[in-house]
Amino acid sequence: MVTIENEHLVVQIKLKGAEIASIQDKETGHEYIWQADPAYWNRHSPVLFPIVGSLKDGQMVFAGETYEMSRHGFARDMEFTLQNQTDVSASFYLKSSATTLEKYPFEFSFQINYILQGNTVTVSYEVLNPSSETALYYSVGAHPAFNVSQDEATEEFDRVSLEFIPEGPYSRLPLTEDGLINATASKYERMDKTYLTHDDFKDDALVYQVNQKTEMVLRDEPAGVTINVNPSHMEFVGIWSPYPKRAPFVCIEPWTGIADTTQASGEFAEKYSILQLAPNDLATHGYTMTFTKDV
Template identity: 55%
Template sequence: MVTLENHRLKVQIKELGAELTSVIDQATGYEYIWQADENYWNRHAPVLFPIVGTLNDNQYTYEGQTYQLSRHGFARDEMFQTQMVTTNSATFYLKSNAESLKVYPFEFSFQINYILHENSLTISYEVLNPSADKVLYYSVGGHPAFNVSVTHKGSHMADFDQISYQFHPAGQYLRIPLDNKGLIDYYSAKYELVDNIPIKHKSFRKDAIIYQINGQTEVSLTDNVANTHILMKMNDMSYFGIWSPYPKKAPFVCLEPWAGITDDAYNKVDFTAKRGINALDPHQIKTHDYSITFNKD
């Protein structure tokens, strides 16, 4: 476990999946990150690579061959190597190997950087294509889960208590629905006004809420009971997901910045033509990043 710390926040990251596991407010002791209660969801903030979401039949085709990959890819379950750690930064990396090439036939070097500054944590994903002659196709994204307030009826959770999300700038964003297999129904996508939207458990009855975003989009999550405000700013992320389990009623909400998206339900294509896929030329490197600013009154 790696710990980053300053006078505002204490951050912990584990080497398995290079996963963020804790962000504690130093002044109050408040834990922002979901603590992976397996009765609801046994992860904290998994890294999604080399795919985001679900593939049609959990498989894809590349150069005439068919490969199997489970939801969100394999990086979240791999042990990353620690490259550098200071009091306010840490770098982890994962490289292609004989096992990864069986399910994902691309050489890659995947580096994740965490930088803590005041009450903000910046997370960057650096993807390097070490191949001499082969284009690297990939998707990448984050899936951090944040503790939020809920009401109770007896010993049971009733619903989220005064939780909302907001896009900055507010405006019309394309919302892309999922089918019952977790695939996008792009033909049914519609623009909707995203301003200050309250969240209830039933908001996720059709799985994650997914939007297409642009480079200037910022997203905030406000908890008016715990008096917390989380602001996420993204760079080179084209899609954004918001998720919490349903019908289980768990006291967390995920904010998910994605450079990539789950497969189309009605359009099976070669991996190179997958919607939202990133193509990286030989010996090139590309960075996708986002920052999370934590505030508690």
């Protein structure tokens, strides 16, 4: 476990998946991150790479060859290498190998940087295409799960609200039972301050298209906690909590891409929202999480 900290927060990060395992408020001891109770969901904040969501039939085709990859890709289950660490920052990397090439036919170098400043954690993803000849196709996403309050009797969220800033209409992309995007059923929803219920997630994650100015605000009124999530070069966000299980956490997930659509051809280069990185090029994406706790 790698630990970084300052006067406000203590952040712990696993080498497996370079996954944040804990973010604690130093003054109050409050734990912001879900602690992976396997009865509900055995992860904390997995990193999604080189895909986000599901492939149609669990497969993709590239250069005439068929490859199989499970939902959200393989990075979250692989050991990263610690590249650099200071008191308030840590960097990890994962590179393509014979193992990854069996599932994903691209060379890559994937670096994740965590920087702690005040009560804000900045996460950045650097994707490098080391090939001098072949373009790299990929998506990357975050999946942090935040502890929230529940009513003990009903196991319903207790005054937990979500707000998009600026308020207004955002395109929602619904998921099918197979975890694919039904693009033909997309519609605009006005994202004002909304109190969440578990029934909101009966059809899986709520997926929205956002822009560079969009900020998601999660408020837990009984705990006196506010969490602000600001994506950078991440055009989608998923909001999720398990259903029908009633777990006391909510995920806010900035993504660069989404699952295959129901109409997907299976050709990876044609995948909806897939990113293309030119040979020897580098792309950066990221987001910030700012934590406020009433004393």
